[in-house]
Amino acid sequence: MPAEPRTTPPAISEDDVRQVAKLSRLKLTDDEVAHFTGQLAAVLSHIATLHELDVTDVEPLAHASDRHSVLREDIPGPSLSPGAALQNAPDRQDGFFKVPKVLGQGGGA
Amino acid sequence: MELLHATLTEQRDAIARGDVSSVELTRAYLDRIAQHDPALHSYHEVFDERALETAAAVDAGKVSGPLAGVTLGVKDLFCTSYGHTTCSSKMLAGYRSPFTATAVQRLEDAGAVVLGKTVMDEFALGSSCETDVDGGARNPWDTDRVPGGSSGGSAAAMAGGLAAATLGTDTGGSIRQPAALCGVVGFKPSYGRVSRYGMVACASSLDQAGTFTRSVGDAALLTKLMAGADPNDNTCADRHVETDLEDVDTPVMGLRIGLPTQYVMEGANHPAVQDAVEAACDLYRAQGAELIEVDLPHTAYGIPTYYVQMTAELSSNLARYDGVHYGHRTASPTAGLAELTALSREEGFGDEVKRRIMLGTFALSSGYEQQYYDRALRVRRLIRNDFDAAFGTPGANADGAGVHAILCPTTTGPAFKRGELIDDPLAMYLNDVYTVNVNLAGICGISLPAGTADVAGTPLPIGVQLIGPAFGEQTLLRVARQYEKHAGHEGLRPPL
Numbered sequence: 001m002p003a004e005p006r007t008t009p010p011a012i013s014e015d016d017v018r019q020v021a022k023l024s025r026l027k028l029t030d031d032e033v034a035h036f037t038g039q040l041a042a043v044l045s046h047i048a049t050l051h052e053l054d055v056t057d058v059e060p061l062a063h064a065s066d067r068h069s070v071l072r073e074d075i076p077g078p079s080l081s082p083g084a085a086l087q088n089a090p091d092r093q094d095g096f097f098k099v100p101k102v103l104g105q106g107g108g109a
Numbered sequence: 110m111e112l113l114h115a116t117l118t119e120q121r122d123a124i125a126r127g128d129v130s131s132v133e134l135t136r137a138y139l140d141r142i143a144q145h146d147p148a149l150h151s152y153h154e155v156f157d158e159r160a161l162e163t164a165a166a167v168d169a170g171k172v173s174g175p176l177a178g179v180t181l182g183v184k185d186l187f188c189t190s191y192g193h194t195t196c197s198s199k200m201l202a203g204y205r206s207p208f209t210a211t212a213v214q215r216l217e218d219a220g221a222v223v224l225g226k227t228v229m230d231e232f233a234l235g236s237s238c239e240t241d242v243d244g245g246a247r248n249p250w251d252t253d254r255v256p257g258g259s260s261g262g263s264a265a266a267m268a269g270g271l272a273a274a275t276l277g278t279d280t281g282g283s284i285r286q287p288a289a290l291c292g293v294v295g296f297k298p299s300y301g302r303v304s305r306y307g308m309v310a311c312a313s314s315l316d317q318a319g320t321f322t323r324s325v326g327d328a329a330l331l332t333k334l335m336a337g338a339d340p341n342d343n344t345c346a347d348r349h350v351e352t353d354l355e356d357v358d359t360p361v362m363g364l365r366i367g368l369p370t371q372y373v374m375e376g377a378n379h380p381a382v383q384d385a386v387e388a389a390c391d392l393y394r395a396q397g398a399e400l401i402e403v404d405l406p407h408t409a410y411g412i413p414t415y416y417v418q419m420t421a422e423l424s425s426n427l428a429r430y431d432g433v434h435y436g437h438r439t440a441s442p443t444a445g446l447a448e449l450t451a452l453s454r455e456e457g458f459g460d461e462v463k464r465r466i467m468l469g470t471f472a473l474s475s476g477y478e479q480q481y482y483d484r485a486l487r488v489r490r491l492i493r494n495d496f497d498a499a500f501g502t503p504g505a506n507a508d509g510a511g512v513h514a515i516l517c518p519t520t521t522g523p524a525f526k527r528g529e530l531i532d533d534p535l536a537m538y539l540n541d542v543y544t545v546n547v548n549l550a551g552i553c554g555i556s557l558p559a560g561t562a563d564v565a566g567t568p569l570p571i572g573v574q575l576i577g578p579a580f581g582e583q584t585l586l587r588v589a590r591q592y593e594k595h596a597g598h599e600g601l602r603p604p605l
Contacts, residue, residue, distance in 0.1 A: 012471070016471070017467065020467045020470050020471045020474065021467060023470050023474060024424065024454075024463075024466045024467050024470045025428070025431070025447070025450045025451045025454055026451060026454050026455050026458070026463055026466065026467070027448070027451040027452050027454075027455040028455065028463070032460075032463070036460075036463070036464055036467065039464060039534050039535075040464065040467065040468060040471070042534070042535045043416060043464075043468060043534055043535050043538070044468075044471075046412070046413055046416075046535055046538075047413040047416060047417055047481065047485075048413075049409075049410065049413055050410060050413050050414065050417075050481075050484050050485060050488055051480075051484070053407075053410065053488060053491070055484060055487035055488060055491070058487040058488075058490050058491060059487070059490055060483060060486030060487050060489075060490065061486055061487075061489045061490035061493060062314060062486055062489075063314045063344075063551075064300045064301075064314065064493065064549070064550060064551020064552075064579070065300060065301050065314075065344050065346075065551065067301065067343065067344060067346065070343035070344075072340060072343075080207055080208075084207040085207070087205065087207065088204055088205060088434075088435035088436070089433070089434060089435060090432060090433070090435075090436075090437075090438035091438065097433050097434060099433055099446050099449070100443060100445055100446055100449055101445070102445055102446045
């Protein structure tokens with residue numbers, strides 16, 4: 001393997017998992033936090049093998065496709081009706097998605 | 110009815126000749142599903158009435174096309190404007206799509222009869238089908254074992270004789286691995302070959318639609334019909350598929366087939382898998398092909414690369430499930446929108462979905478992105494460079510620089526038992542060791558039935574995999590067809 005010093009990232013802690021869950025909009029239970037921390041640590045330690053490679057001069061590859069910024073003619077066509085777009089909404093009113101109060105007391109968004 | 114186990118092409122021709130009607134065939138499949146699917150659980154939803162109506166329309170001459178009257182099972186992540194589209198998740202329980210996926214629409218336009226939606230790992234995350242919210246499909250060869258995943262229901266339905274062909278998706282091996290474990294042909298075309306419109310997004314730079322069939326010719330036919338530009342997916346290539354059934358069945362004399370040392374020399378393979386690959390080498394040599402060792406030095410980095418990039422893309426794609434627009438919403442009282450979303454997601458997603466969302470969010474989070482995401486993208490480049498060197502692409506194939514196809518195992522061994530790996534995510538992820546790099550490189554791959562391994566007296570299917578360069582489907586299928594024709598595994602099926 002190339003000679004770049006191996007800089008293995010630190011293992012993940014329960015506090016890290018809580019933070020990541022918050023960023024992920026997942027309200028985990030304490031049991032889940034404990035359970036997932038061990039599993040994620042094992043996966044991350046396997047992922048750390050990527051640090052064996054020297055990738056300094058390698059260009060990132062985000063996508064295997066050679067197609068970029070494909071354009072089409074701007075022609076109006078049929079699209080979803082408001083009714084069809086809303087048909088799976090858990091709650092709706094007057095043609096809108098309905099959410100709990102987000103401002104004032106009881107808000108928190 | 111023996112015709113249920115024939116190829117899709119044979120069934121189509123039998124309908125066209127008037128030997129059997131589409132209604133008779135469709136009804137026979139529906140009966141067989143009613144008889145066997147309570148044990149196999151390969152279908153999430155069956156469209157009895159709609160399927161028989163379509164079949165009757167074919168028989169009445171109102172519907173025609175290259176698939177007129179043949180039956181199809183569809184993985185439950187392809188949106189259909191009829192029935193439900195659930196991705197085997199509580200999150201999408203009851204979801205009704207307002208539109209139909211391009212891949213499905215094109216096959217229906219060609220006359221196919223959709224029997225139902227097949228069970229999968231939740232949101233296509235898994236290699237065993239066990240993360241399905243209802244417990245997952247079973248392997249028809251041994252119902253205590255997994256059918257593979259994530260397209261496990263589609264593979265089990267094919268092996269069980271519960272459809273003429275089925276559709277799946279392959280993000281890291283989700284068609285090829287279950288095809289190998291169930292003993293059917295599983296084909297993942299090149300990235301961009303088939304539109305992703307109407308496929309519920311998993312990892313957008315890796316997802317690709319493909320087929321489970323009883324023959325290479327059927328895979329060629331379905332792929333040709335599904336492929337081609339789609340105004341609704343601008344990553345879908347504007348290329349016609351050159352593959353014709355007749356072209357697929359041509360000899361491989363003079364072709365070069367690569368054998369990657371990294372895939373067969375690690376001592377990790379079941380002896381039957383090792384034997385199958387060696388037998389395939391002998392078969393191709395006997396057919397006049399040249400076997401050449403190829404070096405894919407970054408093979409072992411595929412799994413870690415994949416599980417960074419796919420989870421990063423997944424965490425972004427699954428952010429849309431917010432308890433507001435569609436999908437599960439918690440019934441508990443919540444203090445505002447943020448908590449409503451977090452609690453809805455907590456309740457609606459299973460463990461594997463949560464793990465991967467968190468892994469992806471972690472890999473993209475401030476302070477870690479360089480160490481994980483950026484590094485993985487660079488290694489992805491190295492993995493693709495390995496394949497480019499082997500295939501001599503671009504443009505070097507014709508003058509003898511590269512191989513036409515690569516031969517390797519699909520999996521290290523036959524199907525494992527249900528429950529064996531479900532709580533060990535890393536071990537589960539390593540199932541994809543021979544398949545993920547094909548997705549990372551955006552190239553095409555096919556798994557072919559290669560006989561069975563004897564596991565304590567039970568025969569369990571194994572597969573060999575052939576890999577071709579991007580948009581090299583025609584040559585890949587030609588190489589695959591010659592294996593199918595000469596290996597003697599056609600007609601392999603479980604005692605059901």
